[in-house]
């Protein structure tokens with residue numbers, strides 16, 4: 001089925017300028033080779049999927065990158081999440097919520113709110129993996 005130009009414009013109008021900007025120019029896309037932590041999270045409802053990588057300097061997120069296979073909401077919210085998380089401490093990053101991501105973007109259509117959870121879940125999961133790793137390193141050194 002062809003998407004009419006009018007339908008396309010209507011869909012675009014649902015999104016804030018900031019969401020569209022992050023969708024068209026997503027930040028921090030890619031992989032980190034030999035990351036300090038990583039996580040993969042999928043949404044079984046829609047099939048969207050993210051892989052997120054962290055490079056840490058002590059307690060801070062020095063670098064964060066991701067690859068996302070998903071909708072405009074997943075791409076823009078993942079991009080925004082990385083901007084919010086970069087430079088944060090572990091504790092600060094664990095406090096980032098999907099609402100913080102949505103606020104950062106200036107809102108997102110109601111039916112797309114779940115998209116913002118993808119990156120947040122991946123970030124929290126990667127940080128927890130990092131914390132486990134650090135506990136193990138401390139125990140064995």
Ligand code: FES
Pocket residue numbers: 043046047048070071072073074112114115116118
């Ligand atoms: Fe599933 Fe956007 S529709 S993350």
